Amino acid sequence: MRPLARDDTGSATAELAIGVPLLVALTAGLVWMLALGAAQVRVVDASREAARAVARGDDVAAATSLAQRIAPEGARVRVQVGDDEVVVTTTARVRGPGGLLGSLPGVTVSADALALAEAS
Template sequence: MRSSRDDSGAATAELAMALPLLLAVTVGLVWLLSVAAAQLRVVDAARESARAAARGDGTQEAVARGLEVAPPGSSITLTTAGGRVTAAAAGSVSGPGGLFGFLPAVTLHAEAVAAAEPVS
């Protein structure tokens, strides 16, 4: 005796159940990509500030140069000691929002060191 079972529409139902999960994974990956891009910008901001200060630019000019590269709302601090300039940059990336509003903002940090050039 053969049982006649109709499986038409099963693939559509399975796709409808998997689609929200695929969308959530895609949004998560895009957010991680934006965090990685922001980390690179924070590293570049620290490097730019350290190089500008090591060349002899004033502290405010060097920080302003780094803030041009940094993500919005970032901060940069410069310290000079022993012929070296250290720039520490910090910035944050907020969560993707919407259904993912429960994710906290990610705080990013970077530090760069440059040898101070002699003033002639």
């Protein structure tokens, strides 16, 4: 007795139909993580540059403006000046990049920077 031949027609299509959405979802997640990483780097840079500027003796308003230009859009910058140190905190809310990734939840990124005030 000869075994019945299996017909594999269509199995590749079914596998592709399952695999492509998974790959798209994985790619979307990776793009979102890259966007969050870039935003985190920007808030770190913004805090650091503003703390340096105030520690050098620059105006707090000018340093805040500098930090807001570096940070993601809509970032909040808080500058605390002590006797011998400056602490700058930058916080930004990062939304999904839109389109297919628009449904992803927003995330808040934040960074603190401390600089010792330079003697005048």
